[in-house]
Amino acid sequence: MNCLFCKQNSDNSKSVEHIIPESLGNKDQVLPKGLVCDSCNQYFANKVEKPLLEQPYFRNVRHRARIESKKGRVPIENAFIISPELAKADIIIDRKEDKTIIVMEDEEKARRIFSSPKGSMIIPAFDKPEDNNKILSRFLAKVAVEGLLHWLLKEDGWIDEVMTNSGLDEIKKYARYGQGVEFWPYHQRRIYSEETRFNHPLISIQDYEVLHEFKILPTKESHYYFVIAIMGIEYAISLGGPGTDSYEQWLKENNYASILDDPNEKKSSR
Ligand SMILES: [Zn+2]
Numbered sequence: 505m506n507c508l509f510c511k512q513n514s515d516n517s518k519s520v521e522h523i524i525p526e527s528l529g530n531k532d533q534v535l536p537k538g539l540v541c542d543s544c545n546q547y548f549a550n551k552v553e554k555p556l557l558e559q560p561y562f563r564n565v566r567h568r569a570r571i572e573s574k575k576g577r578v579p580i581e582n583a584f585i586i587s588p589e590l591a592k593a594d595i596i597i598d599r600k601e602d603k604t605i606i607v608m609e610d611e612e613k614a615r616r617i618f619s620s621p622k623g624s625m626i627i628p629a630f631d632k633p634e635d636n637n638k639i640l641s642r643f644l645a646k647v648a649v650e651g652l653l654h655w656l657l658k659e660d661g662w663i664d665e666v667m668t669n670s671g672l673d674e675i676k677k678y679a680r681y682g683q684g685v686e687f688w689p690y691h692q693r694r695i696y697s698e699e700t701r702f703n704h705p706l707i708s709i710q711d712y713e714v715l716h717e718f719k720i721l722p723t724k725e726s727h728y729y730f731v732i733a734i735m736g737i738e739y740a741i742s743l744g745g746p747g748t749d750s751y752e753q754w755l756k757e758n759n760y761a762s763i764l765d766d767p768n769e770k771k772s773s774r
Pocket of ligand 1: 509512540542544545
């Protein structure tokens, strides 16, 4: 077998590839080992996903949603305390003990602050990723190629198509090596709030949150867009070549609906 991205022999590869990193709440959307070789797997983990997850918005959203990393940790959030002294603090969420811990370096200062009758804590909030975000665009390119393959895994003969079709070479090269175009554009918009919970008559009795869901949208110009929602933000990226024009056209013609919307699903906010 050859690797989806670098096309080298991957028969000895040992790791399964998480389409979305576990640190964004994904446990079950994986590609069987060998489809992405160990070295590409490592590359994406260290050079794309790690820097992405360290961006202010992604740290922030993982902290807010209490999403644990592979090691079972919720990211530490920075905060400012005004009481009336100004101090910096780290906020640590301990899910096991169901506790929030506030850590400050200066013990004396902490004592003064917590014994003061008044005070407030400010946690900076980022509601969306920063713009012109090349790491995010390479991440989306990677997820799009892998998501397409995941979607076609059950269809005989189609896997080879994703593995070998040269029409996907450009986006694979961009995802894996950051080469080809300088920046592969994507379309980004919020389609529901971060707090939204879903309820579907066929799926669950309990409400559930959708961390990520994806679909492939073919436009009438035969452009294929990979569309995914992560914490209420929808991202769309073209698989065949860089550009978002025909996606914007599709949105206009469809009243800005999202193909991720399931009419059977009921949304509610906490
Ligand atoms: Zn590879």
